[in-house]
Amino acid sequence: MNVKWVLENLCLYDERNPDRPEMDDEDVNDRAKRLAKDKNQCFCDNCFHGCSMLADELVERFDDREKNEMVDIIKNSRQNTNQLQ
Numbered sequence: 001m002n003v004k005w006v007l008e009n010l011c012l013y014d015e016r017n018p019d020r021p022e023m024d025d026e027d028v029n030d031r032a033k034r035l036a037k038d039k040n041q042c043f044c045d046n047c048f049h050g051c052s053m054l055a056d057e058l059v060e061r062f063d064d065r066e067k068n069e070m071v072d073i074i075k076n077s078r079q080n081t082n083q084l085q
């Protein structure tokens with residue numbers, strides 16, 4: 001299983017998604033409020049096409065090696081974002 005591919009198919013606002021766009025606190029709050037009302041109220045590309053649900057399932061099934069790889073990928077994506085600023 002390609003761990004990076006799975007993570008990229010998570011909700012675009014999921015903290016584990018290496019493609020997650022920069023969000024300020026207001027974005028995060030807005031989204032939290034919307035999802036509190038209805039869990040299916042995310043309209044990012046991945047949720048809209050149903051990819052995020054499947055990706056979420058796959059992440060749940062990651063074995064230890066895949067979990068470690070996931071942590072590395074997330075760590076690297078944060079570093080890259082920081083370098084751009």
Ligand SMILES: [Zn+2]
Nearest residue numbers: 011042044047
């Ligand atoms: Zn989404």
